Amino acid sequence: MENKIINLGIFGFGVVGQGLYEVLNRTKGINARIKKICIKDPNKSRPIDSSYFTTDKNEILEDPTIDVVVELINDTEAAFDIVSTALRNGKAVVSASKRMIAENLPALYELQSANKVPFLYEASSCASIPIIRNLEEYYDNDLLNAVEGICNGSTNYILTKIFEENLSFETALQQAQELGFAETDPTLDIEGYDPKFKLVILLLHAFGTFVKPEEVYNFGIHHLNDFDIQFAKQRNCTVKLIAQCRRQNGSVFAYVLPHLVKEHNLLYDVYNEYNGILLESAFTDKQFFVGKGAGGTATGSAVLSDISALLYNYRYEYKKIKQNNQPNFTNDVKLKVYLRYKTPDQVDLAEFFNISEKYESPEWRYVVGTINLQKLKDAGWLKKKDVNLLVLE
Amino acid sequence: MENKIINLGIFGFGVVGQGLYEVLNRTKGINARIKKICIKDPNKSRPIDSSYFTTDKNEILEDPTIDVVVELINDTEAAFDIVSTALRNGKAVVSASKRMIAENLPALYELQSANKVPFLYEASSCASIPIIRNLEEYYDNDLLNAVEGICNGSTNYILTKIFEENLSFETALQQAQELGFAETDPTLDIEGYDPKFKLVILLLHAFGTFVKPEEVYNFGIHHLNDFDIQFAKQRNCTVKLIAQCRRQNGSVFAYVLPHLVKEHNLLYDVYNEYNGILLESAFTDKQFFVGKGAGGTATGSAVLSDISALLYNYRYEYKKIKQNNQPNFTNDVKLKVYLRYKTPDQVDLAEFFNISEKYESPEWRYVVGTINLQKLKDAGWLKKKDVNLLVLE
Numbered sequence: 001m002e003n004k005i006i007n008l009g010i011f012g013f014g015v016v017g018q019g020l021y022e023v024l025n026r027t028k029g030i031n032a033r034i035k036k037i038c039i040k041d042p043n044k045s046r047p048i049d050s051s052y053f054t055t056d057k058n059e060i061l062e063d064p065t066i067d068v069v070v071e072l073i074n075d076t077e078a079a080f081d082i083v084s085t086a087l088r089n090g091k092a093v094v095s096a097s098k099r100m101i102a103e104n105l106p107a108l109y110e111l112q113s114a115n116k117v118p119f120l121y122e123a124s125s126c127a128s129i130p131i132i133r134n135l136e137e138y139y140d141n142d143l144l145n146a147v148e149g150i151c152n153g154s155t156n157y158i159l160t161k162i163f164e165e166n167l168s169f170e171t172a173l174q175q176a177q178e179l180g181f182a183e184t185d186p187t188l189d190i191e192g193y194d195p196k197f198k199l200v201i202l203l204l205h206a207f208g209t210f211v212k213p214e215e216v217y218n219f220g221i222h223h224l225n226d227f228d229i230q231f232a233k234q235r236n237c238t239v240k241l242i243a244q245c246r247r248q249n250g251s252v253f254a255y256v257l258p259h260l261v262k263e264h265n266l267l268y269d270v271y272n273e274y275n276g277i278l279l280e281s282a283f284t285d286k287q288f289f290v291g292k293g294a295g296g297t298a299t300g301s302a303v304l305s306d307i308s309a310l311l312y313n314y315r316y317e318y319k320k321i322k323q324n325n326q327p328n329f330t331n332d333v334k335l336k337v338y339l340r341y342k343t344p345d346q347v348d349l350a351e352f353f354n355i356s357e358k359y360e361s362p363e364w365r366y367v368v369g370t371i372n373l374q375k376l377k378d379a380g381w382l383k384k385k386d387v388n389l390l391v392l393e
Numbered sequence: 394m395e396n397k398i399i400n401l402g403i404f405g406f407g408v409v410g411q412g413l414y415e416v417l418n419r420t421k422g423i424n425a426r427i428k429k430i431c432i433k434d435p436n437k438s439r440p441i442d443s444s445y446f447t448t449d450k451n452e453i454l455e456d457p458t459i460d461v462v463v464e465l466i467n468d469t470e471a472a473f474d475i476v477s478t479a480l481r482n483g484k485a486v487v488s489a490s491k492r493m494i495a496e497n498l499p500a501l502y503e504l505q506s507a508n509k510v511p512f513l514y515e516a517s518s519c520a521s522i523p524i525i526r527n528l529e530e531y532y533d534n535d536l537l538n539a540v541e542g543i544c545n546g547s548t549n550y551i552l553t554k555i556f557e558e559n560l561s562f563e564t565a566l567q568q569a570q571e572l573g574f575a576e577t578d579p580t581l582d583i584e585g586y587d588p589k590f591k592l593v594i595l596l597l598h599a600f601g602t603f604v605k606p607e608e609v610y611n612f613g614i615h616h617l618n619d620f621d622i623q624f625a626k627q628r629n630c631t632v633k634l635i636a637q638c639r640r641q642n643g644s645v646f647a648y649v650l651p652h653l654v655k656e657h658n659l660l661y662d663v664y665n666e667y668n669g670i671l672l673e674s675a676f677t678d679k680q681f682f683v684g685k686g687a688g689g690t691a692t693g694s695a696v697l698s699d700i701s702a703l704l705y706n707y708r709y710e711y712k713k714i715k716q717n718n719q720p721n722f723t724n725d726v727k728l729k730v731y732l733r734y735k736t737p738d739q740v741d742l743a744e745f746f747n748i749s750e751k752y753e754s755p756e757w758r759y760v761v762g763t764i765n766l767q768k769l770k771d772a773g774w775l776k777k778k779d780v781n782l783l784v785l786e
Contacts, residue, residue, distance in 0.1 A: 023676050026536065029716045128677035130531040137530070137707075138523040138698050143419065266683065269662060283416050283694040284521035288683035290659065301676035305531050312710060314530075319705075323422045 006311065007035040009060030009091075011082050012072035013046065013053075015180055016096055016123070019300025020070070021048065032068070032307050036060050040073075061085050068310055070303060071095040080104050087111040087119060094306040096123035096299060099188075102197035102213050105204055109318065118315035123302035125198040126151045126275040128291040130305065135205040135279075136316050143282035147206045148244035152195040153273035153294030154182035155221055155241045160271045162229060163238045169224065181273045181294040192220035192241060192256040199243040199254055203329075206245060207252050208320025211329045217377035218256035223388035227364045228340055232390070237262050239390060240270070246280075251330040255373060259391045260338065331374040335391055340366040342386040351375045368392065399704065400428040402453030402484075404475050405465035406439065406446075408573055409489055409516070412693025413463070414441065425461070425700050429453050433466075454478050461703055463696060464488040473497050480504045480512060487699040489516035489692060492581075495590035495606050498597055502711065511708035516695035518591040519544045519668040521684040523698065528598040528672075529709050536675035540599045541637035545588040546666035546687030547575035548614055548634045553664045555622060556631045562617065574666045574687040585613035585634060585649040592636040592647055596722075599638060600645050601713025604722045610770035611649035616781035620757045621733055625783070630655050632783060633663070639673075644723040648766060652784045653731065724767040728784055733759040735779040744768045761785065 010017060017037070024032065037052045038060050046053065060066055061082070069086040071093060073079050079100040086093045088111065095101060101108060101124050112119035122132050126149075135147070150156050154176045161172035173190070176182035188194045196218040203211055221241055232239050237260040245254035261268050266288050270276035275293030280286055292298035320326060334353060341347045342364060349355065355369035381387055403410060410430070417425065430445045431453050439446065453459055454475070462479035464486060466472050472493040479486045481504065488494060494501060494517050505512035515525050519542075528540070543549050547569045554565035566583070569575040581587045589611040596604055614634055625632050630653040638647035654661050659681045663669035668686030673679055685691035713719060727746060734740045735757060742748065748762035774780055 019676075026675065028718065029712070128680060130527060133531060134523060134527070137702065138526060266662065269659065281694075282419065283412075283690040285685050285691070286683075287521060287685075288681070290679075290681035290683075292678050292680075297676040298678070301674075309530065312712075317705060319422070325421065 005031045005033060006067040006307070007065055008032055008068050008070055008307065009035055009063065009066040010037045010070045010072065011057070011060070011079075012074070013037050013039050014072065014074070015296040016299045016303065017072045018047065019296025019298070020072070020303050021300070023297055023300040023304050027304065030304065030308050031311060035066055036063070057082060061089060066091065068092045068094060068307060070307070071097060072303070073097070076100045076103065083108065083119070084111055087115050087117055090115060090117055092118045092310050093120070094303055094310070095119070095121045096303055098124040098194065098197040098201065102200040105200065106210050109321070112315075118310060120306035120309060120314070120316065121201070122306050123299050125201050126277060126291070127153070127293045127295070127302055128298040129275055129277060129289045129293070130302075131202065131277050131289060132205050132316070134289070135202065136319070139206070139279065139281065144206055144247075144279065145282065146244060146246035146280040147202050147277065148242060148246070148280070149275065149277035150240055150267055150270050151198045151243050151275050151277065151293060152189055152192075152241060153275060153292070154186065154189045156270065156275070156293070157181050157273045158190070159221065159239055159241065163232075164271070179273075180296070190220045190222045192218035195241060195243040196256045199245060199256060203245045203252070203254055205316070205320070207247070208318070208323065208326035209252055209329055211254065215329060215331070216254050216256070217331065217373060219258070219376070219382060219389055220256070221258050223385060224258065225388065228388050228390065231338065231340070231366070232260055235260065238268055240267055242267070242391070247327055248330070248333055250327055252327040253330050253333040253373060257389065257391045260393060262393055265393070331377055333373045334370050335373055335376070336368070336370050338366055338368050338390040338392055340364055340388045346384050346387055347381045348379070351379065398424045398426060399460040399700070400458055401425055401461050401463055401700065402428055402456065402459040403430045403463045403465065404450070404453070404472075405467070406430050406432050407465065407467070408689040409692045409696065410465045411440065412689025412691070413465070413696045414693070416690055416693040416697050420697065423697065423701050424704060428459055429456070450475060454482060459484065461485045461487060461700060463700070464490060465696070466490070469493045469496065476501065476512070477504055480508050480510055483508060483510055485511045485703050486513070487696055487703070488512070488514045489696055491517040491587065491590040491594065495593040498593065499603050502714070505708075511703060513699035513702060513707070513709065514594070515699050516692050518594050519670060519684070520546070520686045520688070520695055521691040522668055522670060522682045522686070523695070524595065524670050524682060525598050525709070527682070528595065529712070532599070532672065532674065537599055537640075537672065538675065539637060539639035539673040540595050540670065541635060541639070541673070542668065542670035543633055543660055543663050544591045544636050544668050544670065544686060545582055545585075545634060546668060546685070547579065547582045549663065549668070549686065550574050550666045551583070552614065552632055552634065556625075557664070572666075573689070583613045583615045585611035588634060588636040589649045592638060592649060596638045596645070596647055598709070598713070600640070601711070601716065601719035602645055602722055604647065608722060608724070609647050609649070610724065610766060612651070612769070612775060612782055613649070614651050616778060617651065618781065621781050621783060624731065624733070624759070625653055628653065631661055633660055635660070635784070640720055641723070641726055643720055644725075645720040646723050646726040646766060650782065650784045653786060655786055658786070724770055726766045727763050728766055728769070729761070729763050731759055731761050731783040731785060733757055733781045739777050739780055740774050741772065744772065
């Protein structure tokens with residue numbers, strides 16, 4: 001598409017959509033213009049001219065002059081419908097909908113392949129960090145061992161405020177919401193679903209392995225209390241919500257879990273809404289990427305990077321799928337964890353391989369021990385609000 | 394070239410060449426094999442079969458079955474001759490020779506363009522960090538303000554040992570040499586020439602601006618003494634050798650200078666032979682890349698990434714050159730510096746705009762003040778071994 005002006009049809013005009021509009025307006029080198037924006041509510045007041053807007057999706061999907069569909073809406077089902085129709089209609093698609101993508105990766109992979117059109121989604125994982133592109137383009141030849149990091153800006157903002165400024169969980173969450181880093185319903189963030197969707201996408205581009213979100217265990221920071229925070233501080237640690245996937249004996253395991261992180265760890269210094277990703281490979285040891293993980297223009301900028309890449313006919317090659325030596329997914333891995341609870345009946349310590357520390361007080365109890373990830377995933381007792389878990393390094 | 398096996402002709406079999414050989418051997422997904430390696434000394438004992446080797450460059454350059462020439466030698470003139478002949482002969486070229494590339498960028502740009510062959514050189518800047526590829530592919534649309542970082546592994550190793558383990562400069566340098574991070578003649582590293590060559594390459598891919606190495610001022614860590622180290626420590630700082638290029642009023646300035654770096658700066662935590670690059674842009678704020686900046690397999694891995702990219706017909710687009718709105722290069726920028734000397738006749742303080750601190754003792758004197766970068770570049774007095782300079786944040 002080089003040297004021609006591409007016409008964009010955008011779905012959604014929330015934080016990211018408006019960020020994209022702003023970024024596009026201030027960037028001179030990109031030959032792309034917005035032709036139409038499809039929104040749900042025609043009566044909402046908008047900061048730009050009303051002629052841009054429509055409520056009819058077919059004004060974009062069936063307009064032959066629109067080259068690229070940019071999908072930025074929150075409704076997972078509607079998003080999948082839009083993206084798959086656009087791909088079938090031969091349009092290139094850019095999307096930022098991590099949940100929709102994570103839940104439909106095999107179908108979307110087939111669609112972009114069968115219709116021979118590019119489908120790019122850099123903004124869906126870690127916003128401004130070009131991690132998918134780097135995993136695709138740069139780490140295809142290396143013996144990648146692990147992708148590990150902080151890929152949820154709002155929980156990282158909350159944890160930073162708790163550990164650096166001694167704010168309460170509630171105040172920190174409210175601040176994150178006011179700054180636009182956290183959704184009005186923060187469940188997906190604080191329970192670790194949002195980083196899990198990103199992890200499922202990264203897993204495919206890192207190792208070529210398709211995994212369903214429900215196969216991956218996530219436990220967030222929603223049970224974190226003052227006792228846990230003291231425990232971390234006494235050990236000169238902070239807490240970070242870590243998403244990781246890692247090779248082990250020819251398989252790959254993955255999870256999203258809160259970790260106790262020591263000061264020497266590069267992830268310790270990733271603050272506020274920033275995201276940080278550590279890649280470990282056989283030849284280059286550790287590589288580390290840091291960038292803003294939330295916010296309209298940071299995410300809009302990632303969307304625009306995809307649009308710009310389309311101008312140069314870029315598409316994901318999915319080389320690791322094609323190389324056909326993907327590791328299998330497993331939850332069979334031992335983790336050393338801190339498990340905090342109130343009364344012994346709340347947890348099942350028999351699930352542990354071993355327990356190395358045990359603490360009791362009238363308020364709280366904890367053990368430090370080793371347990372299988374699959375046991376944690378199956379454990380009903382982790383749903384009890386008196387019970388919290390932290391992975392130890 | 395997808396799905397065919399590509400034949401490599403390699404020039405040089407030193408640390409990087411052997412690193413490439415090892416990386417290539419252990420990577421299954423790459424359809425590339427070494428056909429011939431051209432070396433200077435046929436009598437040197439080599440770890441691999443002698444049938445690989447030749448001393449006749451034409452056995453590679455004129456072999457029509459060799460698709461890709463990989464240039465990994467130390468001799469700048471010979472390297473340019475090899476690379477330009479290969480490009481003229483229609484072969485794709487991968488090179489790690491930062492000095493040769495930095496000194497010949499306009500000619501090399503013309504050659505790859507005129508002969509329509511790819512010329513890739515990711516390993517020439519920051520070894521394992523995919524910074525050129527990211528500047529090319531990902532930051533073309535963003536309003537990039539600055540590229541700043543540590544891009545010399547051996548000086549960073551030396552500075553780490555000085556500040557973290559209180560080693561002397563000489564002991565730290567010797568360790569770096571023993572570990573293969575520093576050359577036998579370390580002048581290019583410790584005087585800041587090596588990071589300057591990298592900076593000249595990054596400047597082109599960041600902003601589209603061609604600059605000759607001699608236009609860019611570099612001052613290394615060769616004058617650093619115990620007094621300077623104490624000065625830094627008293628201010629809770631470390632010293633890092635920083636290469637940076639930065640937009641300012643429509644122009645771009647660049648330099649390699651030792652900086653006083655505070656603990657909150659992300660570059661503070663880049664230790665040993667690691668490199669770290671901070672990108673600043675209008676929309677994504679800061680982005681940070683960290684990875685190994687020296688060592689055979691880290692650099693070999695970057696070379697292999699370029700070879701792998703060739704399999705997918707990748708080449709640098711040099712979009713920022715083509716967009717034709719490059720900033721001009723300038724040395725007209727004010728810097729706040731610490732200048733240490735022994736006697737007043739050794740420096741010319743009249744060159745400063747202003748001086749905010751002045752210190753005298755029988756052993757050493759220093760001033761803190763503001764001075765123009767062009768004045769520093771022209772100042773003969775910075776060559777005196779009693780005089781040292783540190784940029785303040």
